[in-house]
Each structure stands twice: as structure tokens, then as C-alpha cells.
Amino acid sequence: MNAVFTCSVDDGHPADLKTATLLDKHGLAATFYIPINNREGSPVMGAKQLRQLGKGFEIGSHTRDHRYLKNISARDAYDQVMDGKKALEDMLGHGVSGFCYPGGKFSRRDEKLVEACGFGYARTTANLCFSKGKAAYRMPTTVQFFPHEASAYLRGYVETGGWHARQDGLRIALQHQDWTDRLFAMFDHACEHGGVFHLWMHSEEIDELGLWKQLDGFFAYVSARLEDGASLTNLQLSQLG
Ligand SMILES: [Zn+2]
Numbered sequence: 001m002n003a004v005f006t007c008s009v010d011d012g013h014p015a016d017l018k019t020a021t022l023l024d025k026h027g028l029a030a031t032f033y034i035p036i037n038n039r040e041g042s043p044v045m046g047a048k049q050l051r052q053l054g055k056g057f058e059i060g061s062h063t064r065d066h067r068y069l070k071n072i073s074a075r076d077a078y079d080q081v082m083d084g085k086k087a088l089e090d091m092l093g094h095g096v097s098g099f100c101y102p103g104g105k106f107s108r109r110d111e112k113l114v115e116a117c118g119f120g121y122a123r124t125t126a127n128l129c130f131s132k133g134k135a136a137y138r139m140p141t142t143v144q145f146f147p148h149e150a151s152a153y154l155r156g157y158v159e160t161g162g163w164h165a166r167q168d169g170l171r172i173a174l175q176h177q178d179w180t181d182r183l184f185a186m187f188d189h190a191c192e193h194g195g196v197f198h199l200w201m202h203s204e205e206i207d208e209l210g211l212w213k214q215l216d217g218f219f220a221y222v223s224a225r226l227e228d229g230a231s232l233t234n235l236q237l238s239q240l241g
Pocket residue numbers: 010011062066101102103
């Protein structure tokens with residue numbers, strides 16, 4: 001059985017260009033989720049950089065201002081989702097069909113809103129999954145490229161639900177104390193069972209924590225084990241039968 005690999009990079013920090021260079025080096029596809037501004041203060045790439053990035057990768061939307069949708073009014077949520085899409089499309093000169101919920105915070109209302117605004121799918125921050133999920137507007141992930149403690153996975157498992165689909169992921173997460181061992185073991189699990197391995201990250205964190213070498217090494221490992229054509233953008237994954 002063959003694994004499918006996809007990668008999400010959130011928030012549009014200029015360090016995304018470095019992540020893109022590494023993905024490109026290893027022939028891996030990815031989707032970059034971009035807000036127009038980041039209300040949390042981090043810089044976001046401008047039109048020229050986004051157009052450059054868009055030549056090699058899928059660009060998805062991440063609201064206008066990186067607002068968490070769950071607890072804002074319907075009107076504000078609509079503005080965030082629709083304005084973010086339009087501004088990004090204007091910069092790129094083409095349509096954008098992928099969306100990612102900032103902070104992974106959303107409600108059923110927001111799923112419907114994202115669909116009504118013309119997006120084809122939406123990614124969440126639900127982790128420990130080895131599939132594309134059952135709902136187009138709730139695409140889960142497998143693991144974040146971040147040195148979490150094992151306890152963070154246990155907490156997230158309990159809070160997020162969908163336990164049956166995530167129990168293998170939790171078991172693997174708890175088996176490994178070292179976060180990179182955990183990452184490799186999860187990818188190996190996807191390869192052994194023909195599952196989806198969905199890696200996600202923030203380039204700004206990779207930069208701050210000095211993890212570029214580890215990321216390069218992990219991409220090399222993934223690339224060597226994947227079959228031809230098994231690396232997809234989030235959009236391509238969402239369209240798999
Ligand atoms: Zn974000």
C-alpha cells in the first residue's frame with residue numbers, strides 16, 4: 001500500500017519562501033494558507049512574493065486578518081472569509097478554492113459560510129488522522145512540525161473528538177518521547193497502511209526554533225519513501241475519490 005503525502009504551511013510569513021525552497025528541493029507539493037494581514041503582528045508576504053510562491057504551490061485563504069471565526073458575529077465572519085478570498089484572488093490573478101480556519105476555531109455556521117463563499121474545501125487543525133476525512137469543510141491533518149510534548153497530543157485528542165479515526169495516531173504519539181521520532185513513526189505508519197500523511201507547520205516557528213535542518217532531513221526521508229505522484233496539494237487531496 002502506498003502513502004499519500006500533503007503539506008500545509010499556515011500564515012504567509014516571509015520565511016515561507018525558505019520552506020518552499022526545501023519542498024521544491026525534495027519534489028514535494030504543498031498548500032500555503034495566507035491571510036492578508038496577521039492581527040497577531042507577524043509579517044505577511046505581499047503580492048509579488050505570493051505570485052512567486054503560487055507558481056509552484058497551491059495558495060489557499062486564511063481569512064482577511066487571521067481572525068478566529070468561532071466567536072465573532074456572522075457578519076464579521078462573512079467579511080473575514082469573503083474579503084480574504086477576494087483580496088488574495090486579486091493579488092494572484094486567479095481563483096482560490098482552499099480555506100483554512102485560523103487557530104482551528106470554527107463552528108458549523110463557519111463551515112457553511114466557507115462553502116457559500118465559493119471555497120471547495122477547508123482544512124482544520126484536527127490532528128492524528130491518516131485520511132482526508134469524511135467532510136470537505138473539515139479536512140484533518142496528521143501532525144504539526146513542532147516539538148510538542150506527548151501530553152499535548154493526549155489533551156488535543158480528548159478535546160477534538162473523532163476518537164475512533166485518531167486512536168492509531170494517539171498510540172504512536174504516546175509511544176515516542178522524542179518529537180522527531182514521533183514524526184517519522186507517523187509517516188511510516190501511513191506508508192505501511194496506505195494512509196494520508198498530512199504535515200502542517202508555521203515557517204516562522206521553524207525559523208525561530210532553528211529547525212530548518214530537521215525539516216530538510218524529514219522532507220528527504222518522505223521524498224525517498226513516496227511513490228511517484230503520491231505528493232499532493234490539499235486541493236488535489238480533497239478531490240481524490
Ligand atoms: Zn494561522
